[in-house]
Amino acid sequence: MARDWTDPECPVARALDLVGDRWSLLVVRDAMDGARSFTEFQRRTGIARNILTDRLRRLTESGLLAQRTAPSGRRREYVLTDAGRDLFPVILTLRQWGERHAFDPGESHSTLVDLHGVPVPGLTPTGADGTRLDTDTTRVRKVATG
Amino acid sequence: MARDWTDPECPVARALDLVGDRWSLLVVRDAMDGARSFTEFQRRTGIARNILTDRLRRLTESGLLAQRTAPSGRRREYVLTDAGRDLFPVILTLRQWGERHAFDPGESHSTLVDLHGVPVPGLTPTGADGTRLDTDTTRVRKVATG
DNA sequence: CCGAATCAGTTGCGATTTGAAACCATTATG
DNA sequence: CATAATGGTTTCAAATCGCAACTGATTCGG
Structure with a gap:
């Protein structure tokens, strides 16, 4: 179907072409938190039903979700694929x-915890030699133009 | 100004309310890569000019960008704030x-490298005890309802 | 100093997307 | 069997987007 990428050689741009809208990543978030059915996604996100239909279809076409028959019965359900589960670091960051920049001090928010209930520590970019990386210590190497 | 959050107690949702659209994170990406001026952002992203105006204003109002007078001369320029620079891990993931899921094998893409030209290694979520974390080994703890 | 180019937007307008609500066919449930 | 819940689709108005033209400064070349 020859997708029409915003910026074909930038992985960030391609990722955003697939999930860079207000709702897609919230759907993925809820899928990671156990949502499986149309109604459950709708209830959790509050998204309009026609838009939800569209997003579920798109995410399925892009290979982030898959539809399979539920183990119990005849209903179908949406489950994350490996590619969808791979968005975990994105959702986490x-x-x-x-947490750091969209809440006032004192405002409470939900927290991600491990199976022992311990909050998940922050994710810090580090180089091969263990040094911390940021905007000032990295740069984008453009692909060679054929 | 009493923002109207999609899902007030979820940090993921609040983050997406601020940067969860097709263009904002591309603007941040280019700011991280050295873009400063309106025209430069427009040239790199290909975004429509009126939309760019809106995104720059929004990002500035949200405290991700700041406008300051350029060191050389009288023009004004946009620079990332600390909050903006803190999006580095998001852009990185x-x-x-x-890179992993939006390119066919063999397709080439730009790469993020450190100052020695070495590609930045992948960022892997780990727990306090060093074990790898993913969707199955974490869960969201909702905030206590007043 | 003058004209041309560049910069940083703004305006107008048609096309697309979104959101709210109503509707509908197909399972479940009491 | 009646009723409710599920998983959508349809309709329609409102908001957003994208393109292109226009404006008003600033800067550059000669």
């Missing part, structure tokens, strides 16, 4: 940024 | 996901 968004969460961490949100 | 998006880039990594894109």
Whole structure:
């Protein structure tokens, strides 16, 4: 179907072409938190039903979700694919940024914890030699133009 | 100004309310890569000019960008704030996901490298005890309802 | 100093997307 | 069997987007 990428050689731009809208990543968030059915996604996100239909279809076409028959019965359900589950670090870093910069001190928010209930520590970019990386210590190497 | 959050207690949702659209994170990406001026952002992203105006204003109002007078002369320029620079891990994980899942094998893409030209290694979520974390080994703890 | 180019937007307008609500066919449930 | 819940689709108005033209400064070349 020859997708029409915004910026074909930038992985960030391609990722955003697939999930860079207001709702897609919230759907993925809820899928990670156990949502499986149309109604459950709708209830959790509050998204309009026609838009939800569209997003579920798109995410399925892009290979982030798959539809399979539920184990119990005849209903169908949406489950994350490996590619969808691979968005975990993206959701996690968004969460961490949100906690730090989108809440006033004192405001409470939900927290991501491991199976023992211990809050998940922050994710810090580090280089091969263990040094911390940021905007000032990295740069984008453009692909060679054929 | 009493923002009207999609899902007030979820940091992921708040983050997406601020940068969860097709263009904002591309603007941040280019700011991280050295873009400062309106025209430069427009040239790199290909975004429509009126939309760019809106995004720059929004990002500035949200405290991710700041406008300051350029060191050389009288023009004004946009620079990332600390909050904006803190999106680095988000952009990085998006880039990594894109590299893995939005390119066919053999397709070439730009790469993030450190100052020695060495590609930045992948970012892996780990718990306090060093174990790898993913969707199955974490869960969201909702905030206590008043 | 003058004209041309560049910069940083703004305006107008048609096309697309979104959101709210109503509707509908198909399972479940009491 | 009646009723409710599920998983959508349809309709329609409102908001957003994208393109292109226009404006008003600033800067550059000669």
